[in-house]
Amino acid sequence: MKISSWNVNSIRARIDNIIQYIQEEKPDILLCQEIKTQDQFFPKEDIKKIGYESYIFGQKSYNGVAILSKHEIKNVTKNFISDDLNQSRIITGEIEVKKKKIDIINIYIPNGNPVNTEKYIYKKNWLKKLIFSVKKRLMKNSNIIIAGDFNIIPEEIDVYDFKRYENDALGKLEIRKKFRELLNLGFNDIYRIKNKDKQEYTFWDYFAGSWQKNYGMRIDHFLISNNLLNDVSSVKINKKPRSRVKPSDHTPIELEIN
């Protein structure tokens, strides 16, 4: 089972790139963030034509998450946490891999910049709620995958110039501690587990030739609960979509679980 996660930065602006990606990589499931549209304008038919069902939690203009899947996803929910600003940032569903029922939690964590504003408080509260709800869910099911755009740089190695981000909402210690708190519940940052010293990124700014200079950061993650650790055969950052014409500023991360 191949599961991809990709902040697409608008599903409608990106539809050609997304279809090309799906046809090349054939993920069983594609977790999307920042679809930037309401459910009724989501290009469901284009997705259906290539054999995927869409489960959508949209919003006008901003945010929005979706699960695209070759097979039916059960028990889809959009209220895993309550969002203080009623933004569409989390969608969950259930899949089965080798008789294991797995909860998939697809998230788009708030950016939180600038710090010292309500936006930063919102991010902290969002993380607090996420940690609380995940902890609760773990008591019912020890098979959980949390994936998406975390807007968190876990460690210094995960950004081209850490100094520039140590006081940013993506790199502040207080935020990175929340990420560790999540791991300490019994999760694994599977990319880092499998690539101890590798410096790869999932996001490059549109400005100033960031992509060409490889000024990026690793902020899109797959967190795998301990019980599933041995079922993961590979995890890859696929840079190809970021190199295309009219790209998203993020590139997909791909998980193989059997």
Added chain:
DNA sequence: ATGGCTGAGCTACTCAGA
């Protein structure tokens, strides 16, 4: 270097992203 670009909504320009 709190932004040099991009997208949405809309049709001029603001908001948001990270």
